[in-house]
Amino acid sequence: MPIGRWFSTIVAAFLATLAAGALSEHAFAQTPGVQAGGNAYAVDGVEVDASGADAVKAREQGIRDARRKALQMLVDRMVAPEDRARLPQVDDARLESMTRGVEFVNERSAPGRYIATLNVVFAPDQVKAWMSGAGAKTVETVQRPALVVPLWKGQDGVQPLDDRNSWRDAWQQLGSGGAVPVTVMRGDQTDQGVMTPEEAYVGDLSALSRLNARYRVPIIIVATVEGDKAKGTLTVGGLRYDTQTGQRSEIPKVSVPDAGQLSDAAKKMHAKVEEDWRGIATVRRDAQDSLDVVVPIRALADWVQVRQRLSAVPAVKNVSVKQLESDRAELRLDYFGSPEELQRTLAQAGLQLDKDADRWRLQPR
Missing domain, CATH: 3.40.50 (Rossmann fold)
Incomplete structure (x- = not known):
């Protein structure tokens, strides 16, 4: 076997090993709906300062205030800005039914006053029904500690x-x-x-x-x-x-x-x-598509950079390696959103996605 071809075969084999590692990492990184805190529908650190006729009434009002404040925080996190005005008002009874639980992190009571920091966990199905029923497009922001x-x-x-x-x-x-x-x-x-x-x-x-x-x-x-x-x-x-x-x-x-x-x-x-x-x-899960891309490989570092940066983009649901050679990799990206949104998201992650003739090309910026 000629030396050049032998070297290319070795490089391709090594790249294949890296690709396998990249895919396993990517599958772990992109588990839908999982955040560092463990629940995309949990809102932590909600601070309230409520008043009432007595300590008991003040505490009850504080919990209601915490639910409502937490819901607004969840909306800001999950609903596209242009769609937030579509959401209907929620009365206290429905808001209570949408709440799975409240955790009391820190609380202080005084006559007629209640000051606390609470964590609120919402019921995903009921929140989704409320949002989708209003025709609002939801997004998910994966936490990154x-x-x-x-x-x-x-x-x-x-x-x-x-x-x-x-x-x-x-x-x-x-x-x-x-x-x-x-x-x-x-x-x-x-x-x-x-x-x-x-x-x-x-x-x-x-x-x-x-x-x-x-x-x-x-x-x-x-x-x-x-x-x-x-x-x-x-x-x-x-x-x-x-x-x-x-x-x-x-x-x-x-x-x-x-x-x-x-x-x-x-x-x-x-x-x-x-x-x-x-x-x-920020991921829109109401639209999903696939895209075949070519990754030029001039050095091993090119492929390493691409696979590391892809694994950090939640909008990319899955990466499949269709073909791997010493000078290029052909991938299929399953992603959320539109091609234009994918381009913008990848650009912020340090990746350039361009269309060259009838093929998409992906490379580090």
């Missing part, structure tokens, strides 16, 4: 990982809800053993990988504050590391008047991360 490494850099350099300050407090107050629920790095001896503050500050990929071996999250956000803790303007910025694709991107720096504004700065940074993820993770 993130680990936050809060850093403060002052005149003496980057502070220790276990430093307790208002920037760390701001991130801890965000809670675990939303499309990108966050966990704040512990900063304990174990963390300090795998990463130094300086490595975190520069975004050392080896250190971030070691850290992820402990926390095992899809995203690591290194959120930094630079300036004097006691006074003056602060600069907030950082970087975002995708542990699944290996991509690292900068978070643009912004100025904050003083430490009292750090809570708002953390919320805005988190909101931007969520916005970026929703662009990839």
